[in-house]
Amino acid sequence: MLRITLFVISFFCFPLIAQASSVTLQILGSGGPNDISGRASSGYLIWIDEESKIMIDAGSGTSLRFGEAGASMSDLAFIGISHLHTDHSIDLFSLIKRGYFSKRDTPLTIAGPSGNDHYVGFSTFVDNFLNSYDYLNYYEIDIKTIDASLPGKAQPVWSEGEIKVYSFAVEHADTPTLAYRIVTPKGDIVFMSDNNATAAGMDEFIKDANILVMHFPINEQEEESGQLFWHASPSKIGQVAQKAQPKLLVLSHFMDLSLNDKSNSLNKVEASYKGPIILANDLVKISL
Numbered sequence: 147m148l149r150i151t152l153f154v155i156s157f158f159c160f161p162l163i164a165q166a167s168s169v170t171l172q173i174l175g176s177g178g179p180n181d182i183s184g185r186a187s188s189g190y191l192i193w194i195d196e197e198s199k200i201m202i203d204a205g206s207g208t209s210l211r212f213g214e215a216g217a218s219m220s221d222l223a224f225i226g227i228s229h230l231h232t233d234h235s236i237d238l239f240s241l242i243k244r245g246y247f248s249k250r251d252t253p254l255t256i257a258g259p260s261g262n263d264h265y266v267g268f269s270t271f272v273d274n275f276l277n278s279y280d281y282l283n284y285y286e287i288d289i290k291t292i293d294a295s296l297p298g299k300a301q302p303v304w305s306e307g308e309i310k311v312y313s314f315a316v317e318h319a320d321t322p323t324l325a326y327r328i329v330t331p332k333g334d335i336v337f338m339s340d341n342n343a344t345a346a347g348m349d350e351f352i353k354d355a356n357i358l359v360m361h362f363p364i365n366e367q368e369e370e371s372g373q374l375f376w377h378a379s380p381s382k383i384g385q386v387a388q389k390a391q392p393k394l395l396v397l398s399h400f401m402d403l404s405l406n407d408k409s410n411s412l413n414k415v416e417a418s419y420k421g422p423i424i425l426a427n428d429l430v431k432i433s434l
C-alpha cells in the first residue's frame with residue numbers, strides 16, 4: 147500500500163506551474179444501453195481553454211452529442227475508453243469518421259484496456275474495425291492498449307503540456323475496465339466508469355478529485371440479483387465518495403434500475419456522503 151501511496155502522491159500532488167485559463171467538463175452521455183429517458187450512453191468531454199481536447203468514453207449517441215456540443219474533431223487530442231461494452235465504446239468509430247471532415251493534421255491518440263479470456267485487447271478491437279475496409283484510415287491514430295490487469299497502479303497514459311491523463315484498473319466483473327484521472331492546473335477530474343468499487347488502491351486514485359464522476363446504474367435492491375458483481379450499489383457509492391472527499395460528486399450512467407428508484411437510491415448515497423452532488427444530464431457543463 148505504501149508503494150501505491152507514494153506513486154499516487156508523486157503524480158497528483160506535484161505543483162504545476164503553468165496555468166490553463168479554463169477547464170470544463172461537459173456530459174455527452176449520462177445514460178446506459180437500454181435508455182428510456184432520451185440520454186446517450188456514457189461519454190464525457192473536457193474543454194481546455196475553449197478547445198474540446200479530451201474525451202472519456204464514446205458510448206452510443208455520444209458522436210451526435212459531440213456535434214450538438216459544438217465540439218471540434220480538429221481540437222480533440224485524446225479519447226480514453228474505459229471498457230469495450232458498446233455503451234462505452236461503439237461511437238469511437240463514428241468520431242473517427244467525423245474527424246475526416248475536420249481535416250485534422252495531427253495524430254489522434256486513443257486508449258483502452260488490455261484483453262482477457264473474454265475480451266480482445268483495445269488495439270485488436272480498433273484494428274478489427276478499421277481494417278475491415280478501407281474507409282476510416284484517413285489520418286494518423288495512435289492506439290494505446292493499457293494493462294487492465296495491474297491492480298493498485300496508476301498508469302500515465304497521455305499528456306500534453308500541463309494536462310496529464312492517468313488510468314487505473316477497476317473491477318467490472320469479467321470485463322477489463324479502466325478508470326481515468328485527468329490532471330489539470332485547475333484541478334482534477336476522475337471518471338470511475340462501471341465498477342463494483344472493490345479495486346485495491348482505488349481510494350488513493352480518486353482521493354481529493356475536484357470532480358468525481360461515478361456511475362449510478364442500479365438501485366439498492368439489486369443487491370440480491372448479481373448486479374453488485376458489476377456495479378457499486380448506491381450506498382457503496384456514498385461510502386466511496388465520503389472517503390474521497392471530492393469537491394463535487396457527479397452521478398451518471400443512469401439506467402431504468404436507478405431512475406425508477408431515484409430518490410431512495412439518492413438517500414442511500416447521502417446516508418454516507420455529505421458533500422455536493424449533481425445528477426448528470428446530457429450536454430450539461432461543469433467548470434473547474
Ligand SMILES: [Zn+2]
Nearest residue numbers: 178231233340
Ligand atoms: Zn455501462
